[in-house]
Amino acid sequence: MEPELDVWMHPELRAAAAAEDWAALLGTWRKLTRSSQSQLGALVGLAQPDVSAIENRRRAVTSAEVRQRIIDGLDVPLELLGARYEDLPLPSLVLPGVVSEADGERLGAVRQGGMRLDAASVDAMDALLAAHRRAEDTVGSRTVAPLVLAQFREVAGLYGQARGALADRVVRLLAEYAQFLAWMAQDQDKAPVALGWFDRSYDWALEAGYGDLAATTLSMKAHLAWSGGSGRRCVRLGEAAASLPGASEATRAMAVQMAGRGYALEGERDEAYSRLDEAQRIIAGAVDAPPWLYFYGEPWFAAQRGMADLHLKDWDGAVGNLTSGLAGFAPSFRRDRAWYGSCLAHAYAGAGEAEAALTEALGVIHDASEVGRPHAWAELHKVGAILLRRGAREGRTLVGMLAQLD
Incomplete structure (x- = not known):
């Protein structure tokens, strides 16, 4: 085990703690400290199979005792935990370095009623939203959504302070938050919730021109x-x-x-x-x-074209376009890389290239498990089913790996 200096400053770990996403928290802590599940278990008083079950979301942390053992064993900073949002100027400030210290103090004063909402405060909240969008690419919607919802409520609560052009800016910001919340609900396969947020976003966007x-x-x-x-x-x-x-x-x-x-x-x-x-x-x-x-941009567009090829069973076109798109995605785009990588595995499976399909699937399987459920995860199961139907031994290998993480 190699603890990283000030490991709790890492944005992914802080976001997991703020959302009390224990699966993400344990997995991220182990990744950052290069620890095994047994080593982590020894710190928090859990057996290795229990750690594995929590990380793979087969077991939820519902016991106050287990929750406290994790907090104590890993030295989770109490100010990050979801129940202590009120200790922060704004809940989304669990992500470090998003706004300056001065802006943080300004937002805190606005929230507490000691300062009126002004353009600089709205600028800072714009920066928070931009940071959350990028964080979601890396850590996934399950972890980020609770932070964004708490932030949305803060912005909505400030609307009454806004006047004139500033009020229009706040409505625009609310529309952007609602659109982002809709996207994350959709990513978690919560279509009715997503539609509700989309409708709110659309109405506010029209109101603000x-x-x-x-x-x-x-x-x-x-x-x-x-x-x-x-x-x-x-x-x-x-x-x-x-x-x-x-x-x-x-x-x-x-x-x-x-x-x-x-x-x-x-x-x-x-x-x-x-x-x-x-x-x-x-x-x-x-x-x-x-x-x-x-x-x-072009990489994203190539990947989208690859999706159309996939629907039309143009396997060669899908492989070419998805490969081109993925080559242009930054490593931080974990969710997108998991999704389009799963689709590339599907394209190879459709083309009858079982070995290539397995290689691509195994290359994204961990990201699909951690930040790509349910969509990328379901796509990998589809790939396994295609390979099994064709009698490819790679199908058994992939299904076995998926079962270990299910």
Whole structure:
């Protein structure tokens, strides 16, 4: 075991503690300290199989005694824990270095009523939201969602202090928070919750004259329809988003490609590739991407095209586009790498390349387990089923590995 200096300053570990996500906390602590499950278990009074069950979410920490043993054994800073949000100027400040010390003091004073809300305070809250978006790419929505929800409530509570243009900014910020909360609910397969947040985001965006976010919200509802297997609804929502006044070129490109993916889901090859080609022409000239589309670019677009290829059973095209997209993803994009890596394994399995499918699947299996449930995890199970149906021994290997982590 090699403890890292000030291990509790690591953003991933702090976020897990704040959400009291014990599975993520134990796994991240072991990764950072290079500890085995047995070594961690000795510190917290748990047997190795119990540590494994918690990390793999087969067992929940429901006992106050076990919770306290983890806190004491790993020296979890009490100020990070979810029950102690009130000790922080804002709950999201569990992520270190997001705002300056001066901004932190300002936000604390605003929260306690000692200072009126001003533009600098809203700027700081914008920075917090941007940091949470990037943290979610790495640690996953399960860990980040409770922080963002607590932060949303803080922002909503400050609306009454805002006047004039500042009030419009707060409404815009609320719309952005609602859109992000919708995305995370969708990522956790909570479609009704996601739809509720999307509707709130859309209404606030229209109230604030924020056409770009309103169009993004419709486009993301198209993604939700696609996730649910409704290609026609995906097309309608994507096309509605692309035509909404105020949409930037980057947002229009995202909406048009969503329509293309909807057509692909319906098996309409010509319409699908026509929309995808149109989206690529739009994105090539886009220079005005809004802050929530920070991930948007050629690698992401290639991966999306690969998804359409997958629906249309163009295995070679899917392999090429998904490989190209993944090559451009930063290592911090763990959730996206897990999802698209699982889809690449599916493409190889569809093409009959069992060995390549297994290699890709095993390359993302741990990220899929930790931050890619349920979507990437389900995709890997699908890959295992395809390989087993074809009698490939690699199918048994993959299913066995998945069972160990289930």
